[in-house]
Amino acid sequence: MFLNALLTDLEYTLVKGDLHKEAAAIAYDSREASANGVFVAVSGFSVDGHQYIDKAIALGATTIILEKDIAVPEDVTVLRVANTREALARVSANFYHRPTEQMNLLGITGTNGKTSTTYFLQSIFEQTGTSLGIIGTIGTVIGDKVFQNKNTTPESLNLQQIFAEMIQSDMKHCVMEVSSHALNLSRVAHSSFKTGIFTNLTPDHLELHHTMEEYFEAKAKLFDMTTDYNIINADDPYGRRLIDRLRDRAPKLLTYGIEQDTDIHAADIHYFADYTIYTVNTPKGSATVKVNLPGTIYVYNSLAAVATAYANQFSLQQIVQGIAAVEGIKGRLEVVYQDEDSKIIVDFAHTEDSLEKALKTIRPFAKGRIILVFGVYASDGESGTEKRRAMAKVAAACADFSVITSDNPKMQDNNLIIREIVEGMEACKGDYEAVVDRRDAIAFAINISQKGDVILIAGKGHETSQIIGKTEYPFNEAEIVREIKLKAK
């Protein structure tokens, strides 16, 4: 592509150089720079990309987009912009010929429920033989091809490349989990969303957003980017604020919920240990929905999928068939071991709200005690301490016994993290044991369990690693449980 075409709709100042030249590739990491390419210098959280401009030039970059006053060699074109992350999104979309303008892009945001909603949706789309691409926590899915992303919502350059690959594979529909980080850091800028979906908002990522208000405003940005529908959970207090904001403006608003009077409404809900049945009422009629996952959480997540599929013109029959066809979701209240005496469940719950909901879902069907294995993943600043205490409070209130352990301590002081959870537990007079090594903690929980007990291992869900320091160790909880059980026989 020619550089001047790449710069279409980008606001910039030409510091020096020629625009009538080739722009063969784009890089935001100097180590990925290549011949005749464009290097976009990003001021990061840990380092400043501007200091790697020389390295990018050495690897062949001939155009630099920057936001600071930096001296760059003569023969290189230099463009200055106000925000390089935003510029990266613009040139990346241009480079891949604005793929989202040719597709039906659905964006889901909210603290919890994003991943399972994408899985319900994928199954509904499959009912009509329509393939739906997925970008999210579990990775990117393009037909049979599945690969991991560094982030839940990838950086704009990677994202536009994924969209282009979807278009090339004739995949015209894509559902994407849109994180608040992505919205704040322009990763999804210049992507055209047909539909935006809001699940809920509870405390998380406050090390980046500082306050719930900032976190909410980050999420709310998605609903200024949509063209066809905004789909909102009306039972969530932040959802109701969004509804008030979006009610009298385009695009169309579709609400869902159980408690409030909503467009897509669940009633007559029957909960069972492994599944849930409810009636969904829509403006076009009612149907019975069977969700093969227990608890209110999955009523909400399946409702989000019902509303989205409804907005996308699927029939109620296709919708209920699609939801019933989902047998389970990896790491979402996943029963990884069960015999006559015991049940062991792995779940991604890693916020106080999701942990409480998971424990309350299990409680009515537990014949014995609930033994919870959990930790709190590394997070910076004061919100870390608050979160550790809050998680301990939930554990003390909703589980019978807790095994406090590690969850991706990364570079943080793991003993401090565990000590603060223990302090929270002591303050609430919870029954607990601290076992630093997560594998030992799981073994301990299994060892003390008695007939009828349910063990919930919370935090990692589908994840298959434990990050200690800078090293990522393999850690597959389903396999670990089976190994421990096998040894015990």
Ligand SMILES: CC(=O)N[C@H]1[C@@H](OP(=O)(O)OP(=O)(O)OC[C@H]2O[C@@H](n3ccc(=O)[nH]c3=O)[C@H](O)[C@@H]2O)O[C@H](CO)[C@@H](O)[C@@H]1O[C@H](C)C(=O)N[C@@H](C)C(=O)N[C@H](CCC(=O)O)C(=O)O
């Ligand atoms: C806090 C945060 O979001 N950081 C993201 C950010 O990194 P950064 O800007 O701090 O990068 P940096 O290391 O300071 O480097 C700055 C620039 O210098 C460049 N560089 C660096 C070294 C070098 O030799 N040459 C070079 O050019 C880097 O490529 C970068 O462009 O931009 C990177 C590129 O997009 C992201 O991968 C990175 O995500 C990190 C890994 C991360 O952990 N992010 C989390 C907090 C996150 O985004 N989570 C959300 C939500 C999760 C969920 O709830 O599901 C997500 O979407 O994943």
